[in-house]
Amino acid sequence: MQPQYSKNIAKLIADIQNQPNLNNTLIYQIVDQVSLTENDVESFYCFEHPDYQSYGRKLIFDNGNFKILLMSWKSGDYTAIHNHGYTEWGCVYYFGEATHRLYRLEEDSLRLAQKDTYYKGNVASVCGDLTHLMGNGSNKDFSTLHIYGSNSRTSDVSKDAVVYLPEFEKKVTTMGSAYLNMNQELMLSETHFNTLSKEALTDYFYLVKPYYERNKLFQILNLMENKIQNLSN
Numbered sequence: 238m239q240p241q242y243s244k245n246i247a248k249l250i251a252d253i254q255n256q257p258n259l260n261n262t263l264i265y266q267i268v269d270q271v272s273l274t275e276n277d278v279e280s281f282y283c284f285e286h287p288d289y290q291s292y293g294r295k296l297i298f299d300n301g302n303f304k305i306l307l308m309s310w311k312s313g314d315y316t317a318i319h320n321h322g323y324t325e326w327g328c329v330y331y332f333g334e335a336t337h338r339l340y341r342l343e344e345d346s347l348r349l350a351q352k353d354t355y356y357k358g359n360v361a362s363v364c365g366d367l368t369h370l371m372g373n374g375s376n377k378d379f380s381t382l383h384i385y386g387s388n389s390r391t392s393d394v395s396k397d398a399v400v401y402l403p404e405f406e407k408k409v410t411t412m413g414s415a416y417l418n419m420n421q422e423l424m425l426s427e428t429h430f431n432t433l434s435k436e437a438l439t440d441y442f443y444l445v446k447p448y449y450e451r452n453k454l455f456q457i458l459n460l461m462e463n464k465i466q467n468l469s470n
Contacts, residue, residue: 291417303386313447315372319415327363333379406431
């Protein structure tokens with residue numbers, strides 16, 4: 238059964254489909270001109286997501302070469318550090334105040350490149366090799382609308398997303414999900430990875446700690462604390 242879209246969401250889908258080739262400049266213009274509101278996305282809210290998911294994630298539309306999703310963020314919800322697979326163009330539209338971190342990979346070491354806060358109405362560009370983390374460091378729930386697209390693929394545009402899980406010294410690939418403490422069945426592949434700079438690891442632990450505390454995952458909290466202590470020795 239096809240979802241019931243608001244006029245703005247229906248226009249957004251049609252405007253994207255009417256463009257034969259897209260890039261981040263064009264998708265930004267399309268999203269900015271639609272004037273999205275919370276009323277357009279409230280039927281896709283997923284704030285009551287299961288505890289094993291570190292944020293709410295619901296598909297709005299997928300026609301193969303692009304997909305639209307709504308992410309719902311309770312206080313303390315965060316993604317893991319991740320990229321977006323085969324995505325060639327895309328963006329995130331913010332309906333609230335979001336914490337954001339940007340990373341760069343240098344000689345197989347993941348380093349913190351930038352700290353940002355995005356606010357309601359902001360639009361941020363996305364591409365496949367963008368490695369970042371985002372979440373809700375405030376005490377107010379909010380959502381974000383995500384668009385991932387490709388001019389060359391006809392399916393699975395976010396497949397083989399790389400997700401870094403420093404708690405477990407893993408780098409995994411997924412179909413696009415980037416949950417903390419990810420279930421094994423969501424992983425397409427995994428390799429060992431434990432090279433984060435001290436700054437990146439300390440900042441990451443500070444951000445994700447409330448999620449693990451909320452879910453009483455104290456063993457994982459201890460793992461993170463021990464890793465930071467070992468970097469200091």
